[in-house]
Amino acid sequence: MSGGEGRLRRIVVAGGGTAGWMAAAAIARTMGHAVELTLVESDAIGTIGVGESTIPPLAIFNRLLGINEADFMRATGATFKLGILFNGWKTEGSSYFHSFGLTGKDHWSAGFQHFWMYGQSKGHTQSYDDYCLELVAAMQGRFAHLPNDGTNYAYQLDSGLYARFLRQMAEADGTKRVEGRIARVELDGESGDIAALHLDSGQRIEGDLFLDCTGFRALLMEGALHTGFDDWTHWLPCDSAIAVQTDNVGPPVPYTRATAHDAGWQWRIPLQHRTGNGIVYCSRYLAQDAALERLLANVEGPVLTEPNRIRFTTGVRRQQWHRNCVAIGLSGGFMEPLESTSIHLIQRSVLRLIRMLPLRQVSARDIAEFNDQQFQDMEQIRDFLILHYCVTDRRDSAFWRQVSSMSIPDSLAQKIELFRETGRVFRRNEELFAENSWIQVLMGQGITPAAWHPVAEKLRDDELDQFLRSIREQVARTVATMPDHGTYVARYCGAA
């Protein structure tokens, strides 16, 4: 024990999925000198076995841990991801792209969308998409790291392989791994805190702080501490998924595809060595057999795996940190993977916990702060996901009629109506999805603002023309220098 008597010393991670190993790797690397870290996982139970699409902050997590990007990509079969192509969300035949880049150039007083809208009123016909480097590159299947952090990107990866990669790091940094099934959680009779985990083997593992990374089971946070769950199914009614992996057909594209169907949507995520596919649906409107049939009818390439059928309830655990237990990953809640946010939420929880790691005893203030920040993250993501459903012209099935007429959170209604009336979007409190994301999805789902900011009209016609053209040409010129994504990945990972 370092740092004096009474210091929190023993951290026990229950569960070794992506959440468990991300937590262990990060804590071991930053705090391994000061804490004893034990991770318990059950090979017999296994992990959820899905999770492939991510968002840009994962690169920051990897950098904080000192991970070499090419090593990581080789180990996880990763490709680069520049955004998500949404097919069939506004109407059955429509599509739009949510990219990770910035579109155009903002003025301090008004976002680029105001200048673009003013341009449209003056007869400019070019798409809003043409002003975003990442979007144009994605659509042409190109990728490159550009100087000065010039490309904003994420990864498409095998999260099971990522967990394995992190496990090696965590073990090298001193994490003790115990294999076995947790049969019982022992509570301290006086404090009500978790005292120890009991395994089938009879082993008893004591700890000062416990991380519940046991997935949907939430063995500690729910099973032992009964903290309760806020169900958000009335806003996000999909409750089932089926996943299969297929062989790649052609080179991998640098984006994830989310194609809506009449009771949910289907994903396609190309990795280096295979493609991940899955159907997400509402069981009230689509039976499991029919969902599987639909999934298989819409994959490209030979199927490599047995279907992985998953049921879930969308929502959040009422306490993310309670007593001496913190829920990380699926144990803390789940929202469908429409915007690839689950692995990101693990990252946020782990980094937040490290910042608030108890020094001697768990502080009620830390717990309150942690829970507030976690809920804010989750509610903001929830609103962004609901947006994809509630603003749509689709009325072709009972599912779409339900989601297009449901009542929505006030926070989301304010955002939608503000954009509809004024073309403005504001990012509040370090919200994960910034203005550019909201604008692309709001416009993609079919909202055209009624007005633009008058500052755009300060430009004379020839100045506006020059301003818009210079951005478009710069984007097109840069993208033309970028190689094909598949070739770039192979070269970067040393396979070509």
Ligand code: FAD
């Ligand atoms: P799990 O993977 O379930 O791990 C739980 C761990 O706890 C396992 O090691 C298990 O063995 C252990 N355990 C459980 N009970 C016991 C016990 N009694 N004793 C001992 N050990 C036990 N996220 C993204 O970011 N992008 C995506 O594209 C994406 N797609 C998804 C698609 C679907 C359909 C679903 C359901 C999720 C998706 N996710 C995605 C979420 C992502 O899969 C998870 O966030 C991530 O894998 C973390 O899972 P986990 O570690 O919390 O849980």
